[in-house]
Amino acid sequence: xxxxxxxxxxxxxxxxxxxxxxxxxxxxxxxxxxxxxxxxxxxxxxxxxxxxxxxxxxxxxxxxxxxxxxxxxxxxxxxxxxxxxxxxxxxxxxxxxxxxxxxxxxxxxxxx
Amino acid sequence: xxxxxxxxxxxxxxxxxxxxxxxxxxxxxxxxxxxxxxxxxxxxxxxxxxxxxxxxxxxxxxxxxxxxxxxxxxxxxxxxxxxxxxxxxxxxxxxxxxxxxxxxxxxxxxxxxxx
Numbered sequence: 001x002x003x004x005x006x007x008x009x010x011x012x013x014x015x016x017x018x019x020x021x022x023x024x025x026x027x028x029x030x031x032x033x034x035x036x037x038x039x040x041x042x043x044x045x046x047x048x049x050x051x052x053x054x055x056x057x058x059x060x061x062x063x064x065x066x067x068x069x070x071x072x073x074x075x076x077x078x079x080x081x082x083x084x085x086x087x088x089x090x091x092x093x094x095x096x097x098x099x100x101x102x103x104x105x106x107x108x109x110x111x112x
Numbered sequence: 113x114x115x116x117x118x119x120x121x122x123x124x125x126x127x128x129x130x131x132x133x134x135x136x137x138x139x140x141x142x143x144x145x146x147x148x149x150x151x152x153x154x155x156x157x158x159x160x161x162x163x164x165x166x167x168x169x170x171x172x173x174x175x176x177x178x179x180x181x182x183x184x185x186x187x188x189x190x191x192x193x194x195x196x197x198x199x200x201x202x203x204x205x206x207x208x209x210x211x212x213x214x215x216x217x218x219x220x221x222x223x224x225x226x227x
Contacts, residue, residue: 032213043116043202043218044155089155093213098143099168100216102155 002027002094006103013080014111021088021106024072029095033073035064036089038105044089048075080110114139116205116219124225130191133222135203137184143208144186145216146178149200158201161186162208190224198226 003026013019025033031052036044050057050064050073057064061080066073077084090103117136125131137144146158157170161180178188184205190197200223204216 034215036218041220043220046215046217049215091155097168098145098160098162098208098212099157099170100145100213101157102147104154 002030002092002101004090004092004101004103006090006106008106009104010107010109012109012111015080015082017080019075019077019080019084019108019110021075021090021108022072023074023090023092023103024070025092025101026071027092027095027101028071030092031095032093033064033066034091034100035062035075036091038087038089040086077108080108082110082112084108085110116203116217118201118203118219118222120222121220122223122225124227125193126227127193127195129193130189131193131224132187132189133201133203133224135186135188135205135219137186137203137205138217141205141207141217142184143206143214144180144184145204145206146186146188147202147204148172149202149221150198155202158188160208193226195226198224200224 005024034049037047038044061078063076087105091100119134143162145160148156160168164180175191180186200221202221203219206214206216
């Protein structure tokens with residue numbers, strides 16, 4: 001069945017460094033890939049997304065890249081700040097449905 | 113625009129009881145999805161409603177049910193609660209029309225504890 005694998009499960013970086021989180025999906029028909037940030041006690045917040053007709057999208061310090069051939073997409077955060085510390089989730093839709101499959105999450109810690 | 117609201121935010125129930133959770137989507141959004149989030153299983157899809165019709169269902173037992181009203185507000189119900197139902201229940205709204213997929217926006221969740 002459909003599956004989304006996310007790595008790493010935890011990531012610690014020094015403030016100012018970059019962080020990269022990768023996801024691999026199995027459904028080749030998936031065409032939309034969102035990333036969510038979840039802070040303690042809150043629901044996931046959509047931070048960036050990419051559709052299959054583009055290879056990269058940027059929004060200030062965050063960017064997402066998509067490799068459709070390899071079926072993986074990545075979140076890149078540059079110049080990390082302590083407020084970037086949170087759990088990040090990737091997701092992909094199950095083709096032909098309105099159901100999203102989520103990765104298992106990456107706990108990012110930015111050390112001051 | 114106001115975001116997705118969920119009520120109540122916290123619930124404590126006893127095994128065997130039933131519970132109803134409520135979700136109000138972003139104004140203009142007609143699709144509401146429900147997810148269960150637990151430390152062990154992550155975010156798992158329960159079901160999705162659009163214009164009062166369930167379009168998709170996840171792999172959960174029949175004790176989990178939902179409905180959507182004409183104003184797009186949605187409720188989910190869990191009957192005969194089990195300890196393993198303790199989780200954060202999240203609601204997400206999107207435009208949901210055909211031709212998607214569309215961005216999903218989550219509410220803050222309802223933390224359910226079953227004792």
